[in-house]
Amino acid sequence: MDKRTFIKTGVLSAAGLVVSSMTVKGVTSGILKKSRRRKRTEFIQPKLPYAFNALEPHIDRHTMELHYNMHHASYTQKFNEAAKELGIVEKPIRHILAGVSKYPESIRNNGGGYMNHVLFWNMMSPNGGGSPSGLLLDAINREFGSIEAFKDKFSAAAGTVFGSGWAWLIIKDQRFVITTTQNQDNPLMDIVENQGYPLLCLDVWEHAYYVKNQNRRYDYISAFWNVVNWDFVSRRYAFWQKKAANHA
Ligand code: MN3
Numbered sequence: 001m002d003k004r005t006f007i008k009t010g011v012l013s014a015a016g017l018v019v020s021s022m023t024v025k026g027v028t029s030g031i032l033k034k035s036r037r038r039k040r041t042e043f044i045q046p047k048l049p050y051a052f053n054a055l056e057p058h059i060d061r062h063t064m065e066l067h068y069n070m071h072h073a074s075y076t077q078k079f080n081e082a083a084k085e086l087g088i089v090e091k092p093i094r095h096i097l098a099g100v101s102k103y104p105e106s107i108r109n110n111g112g113g114y115m116n117h118v119l120f121w122n123m124m125s126p127n128g129g130g131s132p133s134g135l136l137l138d139a140i141n142r143e144f145g146s147i148e149a150f151k152d153k154f155s156a157a158a159g160t161v162f163g164s165g166w167a168w169l170i171i172k173d174q175r176f177v178i179t180t181t182q183n184q185d186n187p188l189m190d191i192v193e194n195q196g197y198p199l200l201c202l203d204v205w206e207h208a209y210y211v212k213n214q215n216r217r218y219d220y221i222s223a224f225w226n227v228v229n230w231d232f233v234s235r236r237y238a239f240w241q242k243k244a245a246n247h248a
Helices: 003-014 016-038 061-086 093-098 105-122 134-144 147-159 217-224 230-247
Strands: 165-172 175-182 197-203
Touching: 061 105, 093 105, 105 197, 134 147, 134 175, 134 230, 147 165, 147 175, 147 197, 147 217, 165 230, 197 230
Parallel strands: none
Antiparallel strands: 165 175, 165 197
16 A cells, blocks of 8 residues: 555545445435335334333333334234235225225234224323313213213223223214224224224233233223323314215
8 A cells, every 4th residue: 555545545534434424324315215115015113102101100111112112013014024925005004904804814913903003002192091072072971871981881891802802992883882803803894793983992912911910901901091092082083073074
């Protein structure tokens, strides 16, 4: 190496970190941009809308970390793999779920697992709990008599799901209905007994509570009421009403 080259290399090395990080950054953002355009069928796992420990003491940090990072991430990945393999380009996901009977089990299980958890994280909030208000409360009172009666009925349904599944409040034929599904089935699917529009859901798989509550599912269910995000449920109800009005 002659002196000139050495000096040149030395100068570049001094600036090397900047140069190479710019290069890496440029390449990386190029790849990201390209893949955003190309992978139109990719379903992303949305960021959790609060910190892992934000629902404590009702839902613990460890459970949330495992549930979001392991279980939900796995459904998301497997759903994307299955959708890619089958060449499913249909979007939004509600269309896939509404026609799930025409797809293999992998779409039913992982598409359901993906969607159910996206909903579920939003059904909870550190500022949740208490009671709903406005039109949502009116509708609950109309159908169930009182918010307490609704909670009792929903809790009983969630408590008696045999094995793994979910409890739901849905709108079916313009009425509020409490229902349950097995495994990762979602009420939007065309294979469930009670098809309808989901307003509220509760995951009663053991992975949702076993770390903190072991086999005491009812402790977990009563803890859930302290974090229910009624604002989100109200917004879903308002969205459904708007859609129903447009179709009337
Ligand atoms: Mn789960």
